[in-house]
Amino acid sequence: MIHQAIYTESKINIYRNNPLIECLPVIENEADFNEAIYTKTEFPSDFWSYDSFLAMDFFSELEVAYLPHPSAWTLYRHFIQQIKSGYRSKSPTHKSGQKFINTYITHGDSVLEYAIPKRNKALAGKAKCSFAMGISGVGKSEVINTVLNCIPQVIRHREYKSVPLIMDQLVWISIDVSASNSLKGLALNFFYALDEKLGTSYASEHRSLRSPVDFYIGTIRELCAKHMIGFVHIDECQHLLKSIKSGESATLEHLESLFNRIGIPMLMTSTPEGAKLFFSDNGAASPKVQNVRRLMSERVYGFKPIQVDSQFYSAFFELFLPAELFNGSEVLTQEFKNYVHYLTFGIHAITARLLRLFFEAAHKLRLTPDVAKEGEYISLLDKVYSQHFEAISAAINNLRQNEAQEYEYLVQKESRSVSEQGRLSRTMHSSRKAAKMASKQSQIRLNGNTGDVCRDALKLGFKKDHN
Incomplete structure (x- = not known):
């Protein structure tokens, strides 16, 4: 569903005159939020007399x-805040936002033009990556998707303060790491998600291409800037653990390069066993500190x-x-x-x-x-x-x-x-x-309960959110 932009002046100076933020409707209290997502089946008092077909x-x-999950309201507040923070320096009406767009939207047929652009110092370190983990079936993906669906996903802009502004803003997107764990598979999942919400045809345009890794990274980042993506949820991250001999498997470093480096906050979800293995370093006994830092740079949500x-x-x-x-x-x-x-x-x-x-x-x-x-x-x-x-x-x-x-x-x-x-x-x-x-x-090396992951993260100096 595409929402027409309705702008409300922000009460916060740092967000004022930013159409990407002023178009976001926000649920302001927990009672209204829970009412919006609570879904109950109303049974008639004489339900026992209904025949099986009607029942x-x-x-x-x-x-x-x-x-409503006990953590749903907390997640909603965190997501909204991260989206606003990510959009803070990307307003298309400001010089910083125009620089962001010009830096990452490239044109031309040469593969070299899609090489990974230099890191934008103005955005470096601004985006946060949170991590949610829980065994299959505890509802982590359902809770996250339910919360995200309370935030308008596509907002259409046509004019802001009497100045033309022609764009469809994709506030958030949710994609899966492909079971084959190829970067191309991840890219195609990304393209399919955009096509489904925006009516574009990116997947068909890129499905048959045999392009280098840099091409897919550059294209994804280009589309992130073009559609002003504000938040990325990446599910099934345990598939990143699969070892593929070809050099084209998706890695945590790719995700960091795709989104975090251009100021887009991420939420990654995985099973606890998958989270444990993120601490291994190609068979070494010590944790891979760099990966852990990126993975848990903001909050850790545990679903039990x-x-x-x-x-x-x-x-x-x-x-x-x-x-x-x-x-x-x-x-x-x-x-x-x-x-x-x-x-x-x-x-x-x-x-x-x-x-x-x-x-x-x-x-x-x-x-x-x-x-x-x-x-x-x-x-x-x-x-x-x-x-x-x-x-x-x-x-x-x-x-x-x-x-x-x-x-x-x-x-x-x-x-x-x-x-x-x-x-x-x-x-x-x-x-x-x-x-x-x-x-x-x-398994022997990583033996221990699921709480070891968070404890190891804390030992490395990262914070775990208990809200």
Whole structure:
């Protein structure tokens, strides 16, 4: 969706008279923000009497039910602030912004003209890179994308203060590191994302080109300047760990060169096991300090399974199994909730899927609270889990034993298996291919819990955000 620019004069002097910032609408309080993203399925009071066909419409709505994550509001405030800071010196109405555009937008057919331009000293060090990590299914990508969608993505400018300003501003963009981990694959993902939002044809123009790495870097940076991209979310960064012998694999250094050096803030997401391996240096025992500094130059966001005794878990449970429909039954007891948490380890996607399928099975059997005998709901929960979560149960068991990497492998194996059967659940992990497993030697060297990553970062002098 393209939004027409509506300008509101900034209250902050450093942002005033900057159309890239004054066109950004901002949600100013947490209550309004949570209301905007909260998605709840409203069940009729006589839902138990609905036939199975009609009931399926409600269960399909449960697939998109969403409870605001406790960190969502904090992420929103951080993203908005970083976008504004990145735009501060890039206003097309100011000399600094015009210099930025002239520096990075090049023309001509010569490959040399697309070589990496010299670093703009005015922008050096201005952009921040944050890092989010969490095991598959805890909702990190969903939370980030939900927050980003609260920020207008494409804003069309035509005139600012009676002066023509013809441009489509791409405020933020979200791309995946390709499973093959090639720089060209990353570039094509970038081009496809631009085409989808702007109606351009960059992907088709560059798909068949056999160009050097510098060409893709130069082209991406050119388009970043042309469309004034303000924030980049890079998902599935664990694929950067794949070792490809050709010299064209994407690296952390490429990402830093593509975006950070031209003043565009980044957020990178990865699994904890992937984050651990960022600390390895081609088999050396010591961390690769330069990579860690770039990776965690701003904030580190840790996403963990839901705690069983948390208020968030109670609200999450209620979202999928409304109290008014299970009033007086064992479903609302703490024992039942604890058992669900044990089966799912509190992983958001798995918990949501289990509760939805359990509710669907209970409705199909007409197992209402007034007819259900003691233990019947527990028995039904076991049957649903056994039928639909056989493969994932092994992964959960490995996770309980702190074998997170094996969990990632099994989760993605389950995802591929279900996909091949044509019934992939939207709650499963988004990776199209399984992550590459580390060698036994690497696993031994990197043995330790996921908290080691943040602790190692702190030892190196970097800050972790706990907000």
